[in-house]
Structures are given as C-alpha cells and as structure tokens.
Amino acid sequence: MKPIKHRPKVRRWKEETSQGEAWCYSVYCQCGQEFDEHYAKQLADNDRLRHLSEVAPPPAERCRDPKRHRCQPHDRCPVCADQLPLPGFEGLEATV
Ligand SMILES: [Zn+2]
Numbered sequence: 234m235k236p237i238k239h240r241p242k243v244r245r246w247k248e249e250t251s252q253g254e255a256w257c258y259s260v261y262c263q264c265g266q267e268f269d270e271h272y273a274k275q276l277a278d279n280d281r282l283r284h285l286s287e288v289a290p291p292p293a294e295r296c297r298d299p300k301r302h303r304c305q306p307h308d309r310c311p312v313c314a315d316q317l318p319l320p321g322f323e324g325l326e327a328t329v
C-alpha cells in the first residue's frame with residue numbers, strides 16, 4: 234500500500250454572515266480528514282500544524298534528507314526508514 238502523503242493546505246472562501254461578507258478558512262488534506270472552519274486564518278493554520286504533528290511518523294522513520302529524497306520532513310521516508318538505526322538509537326522504541 235502506498236503511504237498517504239499529508240499536504241494540509243489552508244483554503245479560504247467568502248461567506249455571507251449577518252455582518253456582511255467574511256472570509257472563511259479551513260484546512261484540507263488529501264488524507265480526507267475533516268477540519269473545522271474558522272474566520273481567522275491563524276486558527277486554520279494551527280489546525281494545519283497540529284495535523285502535521287499528529288501524522289508525523291516516529292523520528293526514526295522520518296526523512297533525514299528531505300531535499301535529496303524529495304520528501305517533506307514529516308513524511309515517512311522509505312529510504313531513511315529502511316536504514317539501520319543510527320548508533321545510539323537502537324532500542325529506543327522498546328522504551329516507549
Ligand atoms: Zn492528512
């Protein structure tokens with residue numbers, strides 16, 4: 234199975250409110266997760282960052298060289314994940 238890549242983005246649209254037109258913001262991600270709508274972009278941006286931290290794989294599986302592997306730092310990178318643990322990192326999982 235191909236791993237899902239998370240690329241949450243903030244989208245915005247105009248909505249009629251009792252105060253007139255207002256911008257609405259919400260995050261969408263191709264994983265299909267639903268996010269709340271906000272009138273403040275900052276809040277939507279918080280959702281985006283929270284989602285990224287929620288979906289990030291264990292540090293050992295994250296890409297250590299995102300530019301070269303064409304990954305994002307929060308992606309599980311097949312190249313990096315299959316490498317042996319760095320010296321000093323062995324057995325870390327057992328303590329979790
Ligand atoms: Zn996602």
Ligand SMILES: [Zn+2]
Pocket residue numbers: 295296297298299302304310311312313
């Ligand atoms: Zn990598």
